[in-house]
Amino acid sequence: MTTVDTRKAAPRRRVNLHAIGPLAALVVLLLIGMALNDNFLSYGNLTNVLARSAFIGIIAVGMTFVITSGGLDLSVGSMAAFVAGVMILTMNALLPTMGLGVGVILVGILVGLLTGLFGGAINGLLITRGRIEAFIVTLGTMGIYRSLITWLADGGTLSLNYELSGVYRPVYYGGILGISWPILVFALVAIGGEIVMRHTRFGRHCAAIGSNEQVAKYSAVNVMRVRMATYVLLGILVGVATVMYVPRLGSASAATGVLWELEAIAAVIIGGTMLKGGFGRVWGTVVGVLILGFIGNILNLTDLVSPYLNGAIQGVIIILAVVLQRGGLKAH
């Protein structure tokens, strides 16, 4: 039958636009950057942008799983601040007994990861066992962590001991083969995330839960456990991001991680994951993170407009980036 062929072709064209939409936006952005500044493509600039995008990026990968399975987490930014605070306090406290060295740092990293895991588990428990809307739970814990870090820091800034900072610094500023650690870790997390999302049961079940929880349950998917796991995973990744963040400035304060949650969620959605769940892709999120990172970078590299209007341009570009995949979104 002739109708069959046309029918098959049409959806595919749409899906393609959806697929490459964010990529196209990124490419356009890179072209604009190149046109505006010669140093844009320099090794130094690219490294800067990638390394500083790594925090949001690592978190956004975790956020992709949470959103894909129909959840949301507003607490990641303050959780990161809290984790950073706990790490710094721990390391400073251990310094006298353990002495200066890698040992303290390793313990600090472990504490950071555990605190993240713990934070994610609390969110997950309240959402799955407590059956409270994710929005409310994480809005609540967002306030709680933000308060706790302010309180821990006595309103000011918690600073890592200066010598310890020196030992820890290479974790942000160092690297191998000219690729700095945050970029490497981000890449690993992204690749790992992509594999988990596409090639494991867990990823499959996240999409199923987000698409139709009832169906997933009827298909013998342990909905609670999978949902819980997405929040724990996100918590751990917040820990990982913070482990990379602390060596950068060696400090944490109430201003740390403000609005990271919004940036992470925006990256996920720009990347093509659906806010209502059911479909998610990690590589899209990575592209989304890069888009956001490069928008800021390009705005700093030029003064085409009043700096007051940076936010407006950022807003316009975010919308435009998604317009590029509009046809695709319609398909859903």
Add this chain to the structure above:
Amino acid sequence: MTTVDTRKAAPRRRVNLHAIGPLAALVVLLLIGMALNDNFLSYGNLTNVLARSAFIGIIAVGMTFVITSGGLDLSVGSMAAFVAGVMILTMNALLPTMGLGVGVILVGILVGLLTGLFGGAINGLLITRGRIEAFIVTLGTMGIYRSLITWLADGGTLSLNYELSGVYRPVYYGGILGISWPILVFALVAIGGEIVMRHTRFGRHCAAIGSNEQVAKYSAVNVMRVRMATYVLLGILVGVATVMYVPRLGSASAATGVLWELEAIAAVIIGGTMLKGGFGRVWGTVVGVLILGFIGNILNLTDLVSPYLNGAIQGVIIILAVVLQRGGLKAH
């Protein structure tokens, strides 16, 4: 078997709990307030809290419609700041020609409402015609309005002419029969909203779209128009809120309306409206707004804890308020 009875009783109790959950939380909060401070129930304090909750309240009523129909609007806070800025600039500009008097204020109010309408219409158009996710559109316009107000105010504060402020002041501080205007307007908006949501076609259609867009379409609901209308309505209500807000502070700056969107959305959800759409109730939103308003008030009544921890207490109470209706949420 014994299971019979529990099963029979359970759904009914749950539904009821869901219905009264937010109210119960509010009552508990009021009791706590009374216990902590004798002046809590004083006319002055209640008026203060209600009047200042009015802004978020008026916006949250509009947000209830947007969320019920499956949308979201993150831009309301910055839109309010922008509307306030435009109003102030207009009124200041008209003062020399029109002279001091009610006329200027009326024009200012009209401009405020129109700017709100216009802002809502832009969001609505991008979302319905442009088919971009509401989250992204309004995240974008949030940045845009925030930038615009910063730019209009040249990084500082836009102030209403001092004499004009005097003429305008009664709109916030005055009232009739001892009830101040913002409270009255909020009450009117809330009652109107409740009626529209429950007793008109528009409200029914909002819930239908949020519940299943496809079914709504097959039931001859003009999905685009209804969705558009929710954003326009919200925009107008942002205008109304701002009209009440300007006489309170007489100024607008980049700090105006920060995080209002989060507060409005939280109020809506605490009130029992579902974030995914399909079910909304305006009275619940009003209760949610009051809960948030009284939490802030109660924290100011005592100094039980370090002010650094206020946010934590707020977070805990928000979660607890929703736990009170946990059983109910499960029912859906």
Add this chain to the structure above:
Amino acid sequence: ETIGISIPAATHGWAGGLNYHAQASVARLEEQFPDLDFVLATASDPAKQVSDIEDMVATRNIDALVVLPFESEPLTAPVARVADSGTFVTVVDRGLSQDGIEDLYVAGDNVGFGRVAGEYFAENLEDGAKIVVLRGIASTVDNERVEAFNAALEGSGIEVLGMEHGNWNRDTSFTVMQDYLSRFPEIDAVWAADDDMATGALQAIEQAGRSDEMWVVGGAGMKEIVARIRDNDKMLPVDVTYPPAMIATAIELTAMRFTSPAPVTGRFIIGSELITPDNAESYYFEDSPF
């Protein structure tokens, strides 16, 4: 008697210092004068601050109000109403937009803050030198400082390559500075307008390996920065003070009104001074978190 204190929340370093000093002086005074009650509220935006003040009046019956306005204009009318009701009002740092409302005014000198920094740049840089500026959160305070800074530079021949907002935030400043460094091959000095921003900028410069090329002037007098000036750090030649401890001064002066017979009114302007390696020791406070 009850004294109400309303200040911005600790959302950046300087405000954190402010919070610390406010709480410390409250604790000190409560011990010293058991008759005095204090109510401390912190606000994250002007509207919240107005609410806080309303609450203090309605439920806590305050006899005096110490307020550091988040912004001048929105707080003017509400504070004026408090003052009209006979409450003693102390305004700290940011003046109200109408004169004569407050009984006591304790403030830093924002114009001086920008001017002192600008003068240092003008004196220590040659004609044609290139600098970049990290501004604070877009606000009146920031505008005043930047205007004064620009005015002081006038005629010096110094070229300002860029002025972006670092929002008084270390992370943002780190990012902006990184991008300045990518963009401008030649930078002779950085005005970071705040010590938190200076901290972020220094890290970026260090990372780029251009520490020898430029120096940084921050502002406010943060402990760590003062220490580095004292230790003759070449990248941090000087700093300009803007002490958050002014809130403690204000609270103590207000308390004195109720504890001592001497009438306390007037204006106390705490000038912005230049911290140099020579005088750094006297600006260093070990216990302060800021």
Add this chain to the structure above:
Amino acid sequence: MTPILSLSAVTRSFGPVEVLHGLDIDLHAGEVHALIGENGAGKSTTMKIMAGFLPPTSGTVRIDGQPVTLTSAAEAEAAGIVMIHQEFNLAAHLTVTQNVFLGRELRRGLFLDHKGMRAQTQALLDRLHCHASPDARIADISVPDRQMVEIAKALSRRARVLIMDEPTAVLTDRETGVLFEQVERLKAEGVAILYTSHKLPEVRRLADRVTILRDGTRVQSGPANGMTEDKMASAMVGRDLSDLYPPKRRGGEGVILSAENICVPRFVTEASFELRQGEILGFAGLVGSGRTELMEAIAGLRPRDGIVTVNGATLTPEDMRGALDQGLVYLTEDRKECGLLLNKSLRENLTLLSLDRFSHGLIDRKAEEAALDRAIADWDIRIPHRDVLAGNLSGGNQQKLLLAKTMLTEPRIVIIDEPTRGIDIGTKQQIYRFIHRLAAEGLSVIVISSELPEVIGLCDRVIVMQAGRVAGQVSGADVNEQSIVRMAMGLQGEAA
């Protein structure tokens, strides 16, 4: 012989309402057991209890004679019990393969075995003669294909007990045949099969044993041979059912609707036809022949080219409201996705389409309630209580609610897509009478149906579609199975 799976004295209540009253049923290996009954009799509920999706309120479930408590679908599946739901149980965003293997994905080491799963899915689909791609998302495939995917999903689980809740409701004869081949094969392998359908000829053909439910009670159970369709029907309904179809009637002369050269991109090519006053016009064709799309386009639900006139007035494309104003209404075949708001009450569903009749500024709640009362009475909608959500109605009662919702607009032209999908035989008769009464009152009705007997029994004139085109039409004595099927298969050109 011990039954593989059995219920004894099982009751089940929803809230205060008991819908199953002490039911006994046994499933034996290698036997097809049919469970039949009116809409709302409790068939789906029984099946869900047997498959572990619902706990019984009281009574015992036994597997191989041992009492068990199945607390989840996973446990039932582990015990070899698999169920095909009446409501689709597929995740719309996932692909066919992903759905078939959901919850029991094949793995190679840690990772999913995409190739293996795809190949197995393809094999299953081939076995079912289903042409959907294993990589297509469920949202993008047709309703019958979705049903085949459900079946494939169940087949892939290698069950000892297969429970099928109206698997053929949305299938055409050809696909039903394919399904029955599979059922026969499973039966030969010793699988116990429980099966329900409102298509009694099928039941006769397939079942070894029949259990008849009425109002949650077993009224009869026994071997299938000896049971005629009439006997089953009267046992179900509690009265004799003669003359399923009312006598045919001929439409008037005036053309009330004419469609010229309607094209719907990807689905329909240049379809033209006319509908006369007081006529019942049938549309036949294979699944996927484009009948649904054509009618949706005419009703203003899809973009289209071509001209549609109703009573001389031309309809604007994509304007359902405009079509409604001209008295034209379309009743969808997909009641779950397009027809009803499953998480809303009956009242809200009933009046959604004709809300302007109930609102004069404000919605008249009393009038709505009255309309609901009338609908419940007119359509014999069986509900446990008035506040029940539409999604908690039995399948057939949902269909009745949908019919009631559509008819509330008081149309002059009704297009009904699959009018009796999932409807019991007694109600079917009522619906056929109702359609006739409409026609007698001067309304014009278009009936799209994949059940040929229905088209033949009901319509005086039938248009046959094939591959998106009008293949021809038959009327009067030519309305018979042979000529329609030939045309639908594309074996015969324009006839009339």
